[in-house]
Amino acid sequence: MVKLWAKTVKNHHIIRQETYMAVEKYDSDRFFVYLTDCCGLLDIETPVVLETHKKTFERFHHVRFRPSDFMDTVEFDYLLIEQIKE
Numbered sequence: 001m002v003k004l005w006a007k008t009v010k011n012h013h014i015i016r017q018e019t020y021m022a023v024e025k026y027d028s029d030r031f032f033v034y035l036t037d038c039c040g041l042l043d044i045e046t047p048v049v050l051e052t053h054k055k056t057f058e059r060f061h062h063v064r065f066r067p068s069d070f071m072d073t074v075e076f077d078y079l080l081i082e083q084i085k086e
Helices: 028-043 050-058
Strands: 002-010 013-022 062-065 078-083
Touching: 002 028, 013 028, 013 078, 028 078, 050 062
Parallel strands: none
Antiparallel strands: 002 013, 002 078, 062 078
């Protein structure tokens, strides 16, 4: 099962947060799908995903997306995606 905690942070405060769950086992090839679903829950656009984002998430089980990773202007300092371990 995939469980992710997605949150937008501004000035060290959580602005919005959502928990995403998928029944399937985590698959690194589906990282963009998981991220898109999380962003849909938060009602924000999906950021540009680089290979370094995927590698960081797989190694540390969390990844940050800065405003420069988004095509449009965003109202937060960063988007943090964390994997929730059972």
